Structures are given as C-alpha cells and as structure tokens.
Amino acid sequence: MRDIGPMVRLRVGAPRLEPHPSEQLLDANLLVDTGAQRTCVREDLLQQLGLAPVRGDLIVGVSGKPESCLVYRACIEVGMADERGDRFAARFVADVIGVQAIQYIDGLLGRDFLSNVNLSYRGPDGMFELIDPRSAITQSHRQSFAAGPISSTNTRRKAAEASRKKNRRKK
Numbered sequence: 001m002r003d004i005g006p007m008v009r010l011r012v013g014a015p016r017l018e019p020h021p022s023e024q025l026l027d028a029n030l031l032v033d034t035g036a037q038r039t040c041v042r043e044d045l046l047q048q049l050g051l052a053p054v055r056g057d058l059i060v061g062v063s064g065k066p067e068s069c070l071v072y073r074a075c076i077e078v079g080m081a082d083e084r085g086d087r088f089a090a091r092f093v094a095d096v097i098g099v100q101a102i103q104y105i106d107g108l109l110g111r112d113f114l115s116n117v118n119l120s121y122r123g124p125d126g127m128f129e130l131i132d133p134r135s136a137i138t139q140s141h142r143q144s145f146a147a148g149p150i151s152s153t154n155t156r157r158k159a160a161e162a163s164r165k166k167n168r169r170k171k
Helices: 043-048 153-170
Strands: 007-013 025-032 040-042 053-060 066-081 087-099 107-109 118-122 127-131 138-141
Touching: 025 040, 025 043, 040 043, 043 066, 043 087, 053 087, 087 107
Parallel strands: 025 107, 040 087
Antiparallel strands: 007 025, 007 066, 040 107, 053 066, 066 087, 118 127, 127 138
C-alpha cells in the first residue's frame, strides 16, 4: 500500500457493543483524516455485512459540492493496549457515511471519532499515537491501531473478575 498517511486497521460489523458468536466482522484500513468531519467506510463493505442505511445525508467532500450519501449504523472494533501492554479489542457504535471505493483505503477515520482522543502524528517516521484522555489506554503503533469513545468488553470482563475475586476473599 502506498504511504499516504496514518492508517488505522480495524474491524467493522453490525452495531453491537457486546460480541456475538455468529457475528461477522470485516477488516478495514481507515486513513486518519483530521479534515474529515465524519467517519466514512466503503459502502460495499457495509452492504456485505448486511447493514441497512438508517438515513441519507448531504456530505461535502474535497470537491466542495454537496453529495447525497447513505448513513449506516455500524460497530467499529479497534485493537488496543493498556498501560501494561495487555491487548484487547474495544468496540464502539457509530453512524458512518457509506462512500464509494477509495483508492488504497477502505475509508476515513474522521473528527467525529478523533474529537474524543488526543492525536499525535510524527510524520517523518510514520508513527502516530491515539490516547483516550478518559482512561490510561494508550496506543502507539506504526499505522495500525486506534483508541476512542469506546465500550470495552474486555475491560468490563476484567472488572467483573476482579470484583468476584474480591468477594471470594471476603467469604
């Protein structure tokens, strides 16, 4: 793939915060785009998942001309790591814009997502870091991962396990 900027590898699926054994998730490479107001994903990927549009919207892209686009509600699953380096998948549900195929990428990670994180981009080495300011979750990687306004199944599971262990010790 051409070096066109920071890319986030993530997975897209039906809008669920909790994983389901039969769910289908598709890998997608989204370009981190601070100029994009909204997150956009290739419409054929969204349709391949069987997602139906929730509404239409007028979007102004780089051409400056308003275009009618369909909006889909989707689950975005992002690879994360906590301060100890433990890896897990974080999920969030978002309304994304369905767009035609974009050369080299599957979509754009826009400010609707990025406004919830701190972004640091080191252009010369192609590295970026997205930090969720509400938690200790940090991800720094060479064009691979992201953090965001998430509900982490793994984090909730770990908290429940810790609570059960604490309760067992009390008995």
